[in-house]
Amino acid sequence: MHDPRIDTLANVLLDHSCELKKGETILIEAIDLPEPDLVVALVEGAAKRGATPLVELKNQRIQRAVYANATEEGMKLAGGLERARMEKVQAYIGVRGAANASALKGIPAERMDLYQEHWLRHVNDYRVPKTKWVVLRYPTDSFAQAADMPTHEFTDFFFDVCTADYAAMGEAQKPLVARMQAADRIKITAPGTDLEFSIKDIPVIPCSGERNIPDGEVFTAPVRDSINGVIRFNTPSRYQGIVFTDITFTFKDGKIVEATSSDTERINQLLDSDEGARYCGEWAIGTNNRVRHPMLDTLFDEKIGGSFHLTPGNAYDEADNGNRSRIHWDLVLIQRADYGGGEMYFDGELVRKDGFFVPDDLQGLNEGL
Incomplete structure (x- = not known):
């Protein structure tokens, strides 16, 4: 059954956070979401507002493998490609729903430094000052566990907090x-x-x-x-x-x-x-x-x-x-x-x-x- 609170949250993200306008392009980046409902609501909502939605789906296990085997050349290439795409959009929504919050534990520091410097920072140096952006988490079992709450209680808490006045x-x-x-x-x-x-x-x-x-x-x-x-x-x-x-x-x-x-x-x-x-x-x-x-x-x-x-x-x-x-x-x-x-x-x-x-x-x- 579709949860109507997802539609409320999508409206907050599109209208209040991104102030999305007709003719704009928005990148929706989702990592490890347990189900696609929010992404679907964002795509449909962007289209109804006359904007063009782009979607990128990522998986933390795959990202871990990429970071753990990072080379300077590879990180510069990946960062450059994502930066070029970011320069084509006016708005960005990043939704993270990591199944395992410790997924990156144990990656050598020097490999994470390559990612931070040549990929993440390179992209964010454009995204943060140049686009209308918003980032958020998504309720998962592991997230509820970190909050020391049953999943259904945490989900109620999540939507209550995220759709505040x-x-x-x-x-x-x-x-x-x-x-x-x-x-x-x-x-x-x-x-x-x-x-x-x-x-x-x-x-x-x-x-x-x-x-x-x-x-x-x-x-x-x-x-x-x-x-x-x-x-x-x-x-x-x-x-x-x-x-x-x-x-x-x-x-x-x-x-x-x-x-x-x-x-x-x-x-x-x-x-x-x-x-x-x-x-x-x-x-x-x-x-x-x-x-x-x-x-x-x-x-x-x-x-x-x-x-x-x-x-x-x-x-x-x-x-x-x-x-x-x-x-x-x-x-x-x-x-x-x-x-x-x-x-x-x-x-x-x-x-x-x-x-x-x-x-x-x-x-x-x-x-x-």
Whole structure:
């Protein structure tokens, strides 16, 4: 039986996220979806709007074989071909439904570096600034397991979160955007964390369903050499198929000078990928209060109500602090009381305590928390 929530989600993606117009071309890329209903709805929906849909279906097992046997020549060729196709479209929807979230675990780091540098980054350097794009996950058994929920409950949660009232979310974010635009010094405290940095003169970007589904964050970037102190992330993170926990960074003048985790050797290999990997390209505050607990998926975890994320690696063009890297790794710290609490200050003013915003003009962001 067809689930009508799929049609609702397709409409959000086509109309709100991509603002698809007649005469445009849209690339729909799907990886390991358990069934084709969403892709079919997107194709039919794009055609009804007078657009031309292109579809690319990928399989993670096949992609693993490609990455594990990567050569520089092969990655440059694949990246060049996908970049050329991306340059022909005006919109992009990427849907990931990985059957095994650890499918890439064990691939040598140097092979993944080839993919990151010559394929993924080459394509994304065009897609991110030049197309109307959105990426999302799709509910699967493994995804539900990572969220520690039965599949049917997780599926209900997924559609509830992904089809939120993004217009209302955008309105609630406006006072936070204004405060961040006016701020210079940020101070953050939490168990094992005492961090300071500047966001002065870096653009501030609200996110309410345009590029990620689910959405709910306001992001900027630290001034590249301004971060000092220690941060201990209390949320596990999966990167290149490996789950890292107990991640702790020590910063000096913007650079991660010490990094430890459940796999200290591997995390330092990642941070040594290039010169920019030990500097941060993004700082963002999560504002989606329907997402409350981590599920080892960045698209959800970085939006958690009462959280923020800090990102070693590449900065976005929209909020550019000049840092360039082949990696972009969003790491999440939840400051709600049930995760140990914490405080956030803008220029000495307490803005958030234990995950709750304190000033009167930010109370709308506490709804549902």
